[in-house]
Amino acid sequence: MSRIAPLPAAEAVEKTARTYERVCELLGTESVPEPFLAYGRVPAFLQDFFMNFKKFVVGSGALDEQKRTLIALCVCASAGCxxxxxxxxxxxxSQGFSDEQIAEALAVASTNYMYNTFxxxxxxAGTDVFEGMSVGLRAHTFHGTGFDDATVELINIAISDMNACKPCVSGHVKKAxxxxxxxxxxxxxxxxxxxxLAGVQYLKAAGV
Known part of the structure; x- marks a missing residue:
């Protein structure tokens, strides 16, 4: 049972009701997706998330819509949501990715997790004794998928930042x-x- 119950669309009023409508318009759905109903309990958070989601997740800019979808998928799956x-x-x-490509994207993110940990x-560690030791970890996945190197590096940047691995972030940014x-x-x-990650964190905190 959720710690904080979602707010059904039928009970939403004023700004929350309008935001629910905008969510459906943006995504082309008849009903409000479950996460947005959870966010609806806090109108300010719902509005912030929706505007950020619209601009940075489902929109396009220097990063196209398809790559944004892959990034969001890898981040949310890695966060366990x-x-x-x-x-x-x-x-x-719906954007044309196959089951195999989706699996490959998740495999890249998971392999990056391994390197982030190391x-x-x-x-x-507080010592440079490990600097001269071999990494010893196999990671052919980075070059064994159908994605181009740039896409792989963008996934790696997102996951490395998520895991707060400073050398990984800087290394992948340079490579990209x-x-x-x-x-x-x-x-x-x-x-x-x-x-x-903001959206995921709220759902976890709310017990959704």
Whole structure:
């Protein structure tokens, strides 16, 4: 049972009701997706999330809509939020991604988790003794999917930032820039991830 019950559309009034309508218009749905009903208990949070979601998650800019979907999917799945991960899985399929491509994106994110764990340890261990030791971790997944290197690096940047791995973030940002990825696209990757992590965190805190 949720600690904070979602606010049904039928009970929403004023700003919340209008935001619910805008959500449905944006997503082309007849009903309000479950997460937004949870956010509806706090109108200011609902409005903030909706506006950020519209601008940085489902919109497009330096980072196209398809890449934003992959970033959001990987972030939400990595954060253990099934409701949003399932939402973006279906969205990815509607944009033409196959089950195999979705699995590959999640595999890239999971492999990055492995490296984040290792390099974050070396960074905070308080000694340089581990710097000269071999990493020893196999990660052929980064080059074994159907995605181009730039897409892989954007996923890696989002997950590395999420895991607060400083050397990983800086390394992947450098590689992305070397590949010709625009700084604006890198920033939008983080903005997309940040928006979804806010949404995920609220759902977890609310027990949804």
């Amino acid at each position: 099934d409701v949003w991960a399932n939402f973006f899985t279906e969205r990815a399929k 390099f974050k340890f070396r960074d905070i 820039r070397d590949l010709g990825v625009k700084d604006e696209a890198i920033l939008e990757t983080i903005q997309c991830a940040a928006v979804m």
